[in-house]
Amino acid sequence: MSTQRALFCADIVSEIAETINLDSTCTPHQRRQCLASMARVSRSFSDPSLRALWADMNTLDPLIKILPHVIDAVESVGGLALNGRDTYRYALNGDVSDVAWNRFEQYASRIQTLALHHWQTNILDPSSWNYLARRATGSLLPSLRSLIWPVAPPYHIDSICLLSPSLRKLKIIFPFRDVIPPDQWAHGIRMFFRNTFLAAPNLRVLAMWSGTITNENISHRVPLQAFGDALSSLTMLPQLTMFQSLHFPILVDNYPLLSALAALPLLCDLLLHVDLRQGQLKGITSGFSHLKRLSLSGVLDSEALTDFRESSALQALRLVHHPNAALLDLHQALKVISKQHPLLSQLIWRHSLENHQPDSLTRLLEPISGLRELRVLTLSFTNATLSDSDIELVATGCPCLIKLKLKCRKGSAQGGSPTTHALVVLARQCLSLSLLYLSSIRMSEADYSAVDTLPVLDHGLELLGFGQLHCESDRFSAMVVDRLFPRLDISQSQRGVTKPPPER
Known part of the structure; x- marks a missing residue:
């Protein structure tokens, strides 16, 4: 490949070292051995090789x-x-x-x-x-630009000297609950966060991971609340654009944390595990105006979503409801989402419905017609059945879908599953669909007999997955699918496709 200028020897060696460092055909150990060998060749090779060798530790x-x-x-x-x-x-x-x-x-x-x-x-x-x-x-x-940093109580962290103003991405790993007694969690945590944010004031990304901490024991709540209160010092990071709390405890009062997050002027990506109820943001008159991606787990009261009404730029939403959330709350949640964020392009919506067994999701999904710009949709209601009318509601309400995953309770050959009619509706309504996963589908011999009456569509579906396929013959299902989605590799739709396609 021609270049606009001749490369100096140091540039060539740097390119070689970078190529070796990114070579996916070698193991990390092999790559490091190769770079170490290069560093011993000559002085010209030494610095670029050592730079690549030590860059990622x-x-x-x-x-x-x-x-x-x-x-x-x-x-x-x-x-x-x-x-x-x-x-x-x-x-x-x-x-x-x-x-x-x-x-x-x-x-x-x-x-x-x-x-x-x-x-x-x-x-x-x-x-x-x-x-x-x-x-x-x-x-x-x-x-240093990125650091994964394990810490432990009493948080008199001697290794804080590793932090620097150059740091842009920090992931703090807190210990598992069974390793540290609950009464030690709060000790020194406020000063820990303040010292951390003082040492790394230019953070763009902050993630916290804490193993399997929960509130199963009420005695844990007091120290964990102090832990959450200490996060009010997040206001010391005005350049923060992403905050994630992975497997983090649910706090009794989320106001200090949510208030600090709302005050961050550049925050655009938020992943939070909270016990979210209406009024959590009471008193916060503005905030979250730059949010583009929001992920909430533990949502109990759907009206609490109105607290994010200023997030007009929101593009992607992941919503995991609290197990005790009622069906009415789910319906109201989708209604609020459709009204506040009509330009939403991605929605992942999950609820186990352990305490509910709705015969149909149609009533629940009625407000989805307000999200006509939706491109990616994942619905996961593991204790509910899926019907043709549910899929028809989704297809007509969201015609711009590119990826659709519907994960519900698997039906049987006698019923409780969508039929060929659902595929026909999707093929006609969602012309841009490239990925489709259904937890189950039922195709009868009558569908095969009437295959010539199905519409001939030049649909561009690329990947199709069924958690369970109820059909007399794989040949029958292949002919139906080939008729509706001629560009699809038929092997992708055969019986035995038990896992949904991976997220892309």
């Missing part, structure tokens, strides 16, 4: 081992116990010379992405962290 071991006087505290099991505190893997046992420190800084400045695992929380003892922080003239990792 999943451990601090190589960096720490550069320092002299490092004690490896792990022999067979356990670590080094210092001053009666927890065990640590490494510790410095002497001062670091200027020459050794310059070498350490040279390698530390190359790290751009660092993904630590939960067992690396205590990789270095506190006094060693303090020494490194004092010795550094600026940030310890000045080029």
